[in-house]
Amino acid sequence: MRPLDGLVILDLSRVLACPFATMLLAEMGAEVIKVEQPGSGDETRGFEPFAEGPGGSVSGYYMACNRAKRSVTVNLRHEEGRRIIRDLAAQADVLVENFPTGALKRRGLDWASLAAVNPRLVYISCTGFGQSGPYAKRKGYDTVFQAMGGLMSLTGERGGGPVKPGLPVADLSSGLWVAIAILSALRGRDRTGKGGHVDVSMFDAQVALLTIAAARHFALGEVPPRLGTEHPGRVPSASFRCADGRYLHITASDQHWAPLCAALSLDALAADPGLATNAGRVARREDVMRAMGAALAELPRGEAFARLDAAGVPAGPVLELDEVLADEHVRARGMVASFEHPQLGRFPALPVPLRFEGWGDPEVGRPPLLGEHTEAVLRERLGLDAARIAELREMGAL
Known part of the structure; x- marks a missing residue:
């Protein structure tokens, strides 16, 4: 038994931060139902790089953050599609969304609306700048949050300009905050019997990571300069x-x-x-x-x-990336795993880096094909038969 077996997460998120969070929880046992736009799906299905296999090409970007999930296609612009989301939310433990602030309220899928049908629901909203404040309506991407949150100003060589890290640190770290938020809220629900709403701001998440740099400013009034690979407070x-x-x-x-x-x-x-x-x-x-x-x-x-x-x-x-992936300790710790994909065959993956005693370890799953589980989820969760599902497809709800 894995630690999160039996947990049901309705995932309305796209791109990177939240999908990364829900993938981690999926591989630790949660059932993650990923809701995607009919026809196109999560926009990262069209992002490079693409892996080529006997059955066609698949986005490596999408696969990196969407393993072990069930994909259903639902049109949130259609009233019947929104009804399906409400019905699925009524049975879920967690709902995760990263729509622009206010977008789901206009569709009757906000926290207040869904809490009325499921008071135990944990509802996570992850946006660029949060649900309140002067920037709440702004849009942004990983590098914008790196820039505004101070990380870029700290990164770079002496005397040089700001540099972004080689990975989307704001997205990935925000995903970890989302995972922490979910698990914390579930623990709170265990104690009170009631769900709740968690407001996660990616900008806040970056400011919170300033830690030691902020400590230097608080203690010394210092604005840390760029030092390349050097540490501001330790030599060598x-x-x-x-x-x-x-x-x-x-x-x-x-x-x-x-x-x-x-x-x-x-x-x-x-x-x-x-x-x-x-x-x-x-x-x-x-x-x-x-x-x-x-x-x-x-x-x-x-x-x-x-x-x-x-x-x-x-x-x-x-080490260069290829050296890391070939490193003997990385291999011995099982940090390069793989899954079987229907279009690509065997494909490598980086697993959840946790090892449990007392529960089953995380399991690497494969990313779903677009809408692969729509019929199964609607049949199992909502009791819909083939005729009703076909009708919903015909009217454009799926």
């Missing part, structure tokens, strides 16, 4: 170019300083009492970084890493 903590042109990242605390100096033959630094503490090294950041950079530039990455690892100094090679 940075990536260094080695003799073979590859990079090694090192992050050391006071207890690692003497072993680090010995491993890299930095005798002058080791003998300097002013560098024995992190505060001293931060004050003389340029001296330390220059000496370490020169030493590591003389060593191939493999040799430098081996020396530091043997000395117990926290370090790791800066």
Whole structure:
């Protein structure tokens, strides 16, 4: 038995943040019914990159965040389609939506309307800027929230302009907040017997991640500058170019300083009492970084890493994506899995990174074909027969 077996989530969300959240919960056992637009589905079904297989091409983007779900097509612009959503919500534990603020209220599918038919429903609204405030009606994407939430201003090389991270951090982290919101609200429902509404703002979610940067501002009045791979409050903590042109990242605390100096033959630094503490090294950041950079530039990455690892100094090679996926520890931990797809055959996937004792582990499922489960869900959940389902299709509700 997986931890979330028996939980039913009605997923009206699209694109990335919320679909990522519901996929995580689906692979931990929840039944996720993904509602998609007839004909086109979630817009990410049309996003590159596309994987090619014997049965055609499939969006890798869609597959990355929609595994293990059941897909039903419902036209929310049609009254009968909206009736189906209300009927499904009456049986669900959770509803997740990321429509623009106010859009579902105009269709009678907002929290207040659905709570009237299911008082135990946990209703999650995830929007760019939340349900209130001066920006509530604004639209935005991942990079907009990175920019406005401060992440971009912190990222980049010394003296350079702002840089976005290589992954959609705002979308992915917002998805984790959504998953936390769902599980927290369900625990609250367990105690009170009543559901509730959770307002998740992707902008708020990014501001909340500022943590240490904000702490520096609160404590020191500092607006942290861009430092590349360096840490603003710890030295050494940075990536260094080695003799073979590859990079090694090192992050050391006071207890690692003497072993680090010995491993890299930095005798002058080791003998300097002013560098024995992190505060001293931060004050003389340029001296330390220059000496370490020169030493590591003389060593191939493999040799430098081996020396530091043997000395117990926290370090790791800066790996390219293909190197990560082929890494022996990644493979040993099962972090590259796969599913069987009807159009592609066997296809790789990154599983939920949790291992349970006392419950079954998460299971990698395959992403659904568009509308693959429409008839089954309407038959099982709502008791509709084939004739009624055909009628609903004919009138454009499905």
